[in-house]
Amino acid sequence: MIPGSFSYHRPASVTDAVKLLVDLGEDARPLAGGHSLVPMMKLRLATPTHLIDLHGIAALKGISRDGNLVIGAMTTQHELLASDEVAKSMPILHEAALLIADPQVRYRGTIGGNVANGDPGNDMPALMMALGASYRLEGASGARDVLAADFYQGAYFTALEPGEILTSVSVPVPAAGHGYAYEKLKRKVGDYATAAAAVVLTMAGGKVATCTIGLTNVHETPLLAADAAKAVIGTSLDAATLKKAAAAASAIMSPAADARGPVEYRKHVGGIMVTRALQRAASVAK
Amino acid sequence: MAKTHVTMKVNGAEVEGLVEPRTLLVHFIRENLQMTGTHIGCETTHCGACTVDIDGMSVKSCTMFAVQAQGSDIITVEGMANADGTLSALQEGFRMMHGLQCGFCTPGMIVRAHRLLKENPLPSEPEIRMGISGNICRCTGYQNIVKAIQYASAKINGVEFQEAAE
Numbered sequence: 247m248i249p250g251s252f253s254y255h256r257p258a259s260v261t262d263a264v265k266l267l268v269d270l271g272e273d274a275r276p277l278a279g280g281h282s283l284v285p286m287m288k289l290r291l292a293t294p295t296h297l298i299d300l301h302g303i304a305a306l307k308g309i310s311r312d313g314n315l316v317i318g319a320m321t322t323q324h325e326l327l328a329s330d331e332v333a334k335s336m337p338i339l340h341e342a343a344l345l346i347a348d349p350q351v352r353y354r355g356t357i358g359g360n361v362a363n364g365d366p367g368n369d370m371p372a373l374m375m376a377l378g379a380s381y382r383l384e385g386a387s388g389a390r391d392v393l394a395a396d397f398y399q400g401a402y403f404t405a406l407e408p409g410e411i412l413t414s415v416s417v418p419v420p421a422a423g424h425g426y427a428y429e430k431l432k433r434k435v436g437d438y439a440t441a442a443a444a445v446v447l448t449m450a451g452g453k454v455a456t457c458t459i460g461l462t463n464v465h466e467t468p469l470l471a472a473d474a475a476k477a478v479i480g481t482s483l484d485a486a487t488l489k490k491a492a493a494a495a496s497a498i499m500s501p502a503a504d505a506r507g508p509v510e511y512r513k514h515v516g517g518i519m520v521t522r523a524l525q526r527a528a529s530v531a532k
Numbered sequence: 533m534a535k536t537h538v539t540m541k542v543n544g545a546e547v548e549g550l551v552e553p554r555t556l557l558v559h560f561i562r563e564n565l566q567m568t569g570t571h572i573g574c575e576t577t578h579c580g581a582c583t584v585d586i587d588g589m590s591v592k593s594c595t596m597f598a599v600q601a602q603g604s605d606i607i608t609v610e611g612m613a614n615a616d617g618t619l620s621a622l623q624e625g626f627r628m629m630h631g632l633q634c635g636f637c638t639p640g641m642i643v644r645a646h647r648l649l650k651e652n653p654l655p656s657e658p659e660i661r662m663g664i665s666g667n668i669c670r671c672t673g674y675q676n677i678v679k680a681i682q683y684a685s686a687k688i689n690g691v692e693f694q695e696a697a698e
Contacts (some may be wrong), residue, residue, distance in 0.1 A: 350583055435666075
């Protein structure tokens with residue numbers, strides 16, 4: 247399987263990359279880690295005539311802390327896993343990165359590619375929604391920031407405009423002592439989720455004080471399960487509350503029936519992932 | 533499509549070639565360099581048979597273009613032996629522990645295990661299993677492959693290898 251012909255470009259700056267994207271038009275695609283795009287090109291499901299490789303742009307690399315944790319778009323999952331800052335201030339990011347594909351893919355796969363592709367199966371988008379992250383999009387007319395919660399509009403359809411590149415992800419650091427969990431059911435290592443749930447919460451006096459829940463691969467976009475989160479606030483996550491939260495989350499799921507299972511099964515599993523993530527998040531909260 | 537001149541270091545030797553942008557790294561290695569140890573398996577980034585080591589990372593060479601490897605330092609299975617030509621600890625481990633059946637997945641397994649042991653010289657069995665989770669063997673299973681890596685780890689670290697009970 248060999249991709250169709252294309253011209254290869256390796257700009258050294260975001261400005262140059264944006265200029266190429268604008269000049270070359272809609273047949274040009276940015277190339278990040280390539281672990282979604284290159285297989286699609288081999289299957290001829292994607293046939294860009296120009297590839298703009300972002301690997302030469304040093305400014306897109308690295309993790310910094312300016313209040314928020316700011317992660318350059320070309321930072322790989324492997325680099326996230328190696329980051330002490332991530333492990334310390336945002337362990338859920340570490341936990342989720344470890345569940346993405348396999349070691350070889352994590353050396354190449356980038357956070358920017360993961361969140362910008364708009365694939366409902368990708369793990370980071372729901373997590374970013376649950377964490378209240380925003381994405382910096384840079385285009386010919388400058389930069390703008392879009393909340394992860396507003397970014398996803400449909401399967402592979404996002405707020406990215408033609409000529410724009412997602413350059414970094416900015417994540418508010420959750421409160422010290424917060425509880426977290428990313429629960430993902432998959433058929434095998436390397437697979438996308440049958441269903442997955444990200445929970446970030448804080449506890450006060452044995453009761454849930456704040457909570458957000460993100461859902462992966464149970465709809466054409468990642469989801470925020472707002473009603474489910476609301477249902478657990480002020481509770482000690484007793485059995486009845488967990489059941490109510492799982493039902494509220496399942497109610498907004500609309501997964502595709504595919505090799506991972508029929509719709510009812512995936513919704514059922516989605517509810518279970520929410521339950522498990524809530525319980526585990528509460529158990530690690532201080 | 534115009535071809536591009538690429539240069540890189542493969543197993544310590546400077547190599548060069550002319551490639552189309554769409555030429556995958558695995559094809560450059562196998563066809564231009566005639567190093568056929570690196571295998572093409574699934575072609576969809578799942579099986580790991582095409583794994584090579586690039587600048588200290590395990591990479592599936594079917595999912596990277598040769599032009600992207602310009603200037604990089606690559607190790608393939610052909611570069612796994614000791615400098616004097618004797619088998620490396622990993623190669624010896626695969627031989628001693630019967631870590632191969634048909635051998636098709638073996639080059640990717642060895643190259644991946646090479647990087648795993650560089651990063652974690654004394655991995656636990658679960659760490660080995662997670663570490664090679666991007667490499668699929670379709671013959672029989674992973675028990676002897678895991679043992680082979682344990683053997684190599686013990687040898688590299690100068691500790692005694694004790695074969696785990698089945």
